[in-house]
Amino acid sequence: MQQKKELNIQMGSRIRKARLQAGLTQEAFAELLHLGPKHISAMERGTVGLSMETLQNICQVLHVSADTLLFGDIEKSPADALSDLGGFLLKNLPRWKKSSIKYWKFLQKNKCFGRYSWNIESMISV
CATH class of the missing domain: 1.10.260.40 (lambda repressor-like DNA-binding domains)
Incomplete structure (x- = not known):
């Protein structure tokens, strides 16, 4: 055994x-x-x-x-969860380009990223 x-x-x-x-x-x-x-x-x-x-x-x-x-279960901070969401959106951007950009801009405008400050236009060509 x-x-x-x-x-x-x-x-x-x-x-x-x-x-x-x-x-x-x-x-x-x-x-x-x-x-x-x-x-x-x-x-x-x-x-x-x-x-x-x-x-x-x-x-x-x-x-x-x-x-x-x-x-085990690892609790993520809200900033980490939003970062993961941002990565997911960018990965799937070809399918959802317009809505993803609109949502990303909304999150940035409302300062939802905490320590993260990314500019969507600098990461992709609109």
Whole structure:
């Protein structure tokens, strides 16, 4: 029997919680990750560790950050959350260009970024 490491047990528990919140069975989750269900079970119990590639794939499939899986629920400051939102909007800008720029300008005008002071026009061509 493999020995469990505390970090693996904690991460496995967090992965299981995120998987259940996503409404996935171990079998469906294993299929999305191209792993076997037994591997998922062992991972969630903490008897096996994760490769960086597997961790990255889990984060993408479950839409959670690696920080959340490694350290638990991490509360972000409002400025960090808005920064993440700004990055998301810029990433998806080709689809939502006009509305994103309008929203970004609104956030800047109302000083919603705290320590961040970005100029949308300097980041993209309007």
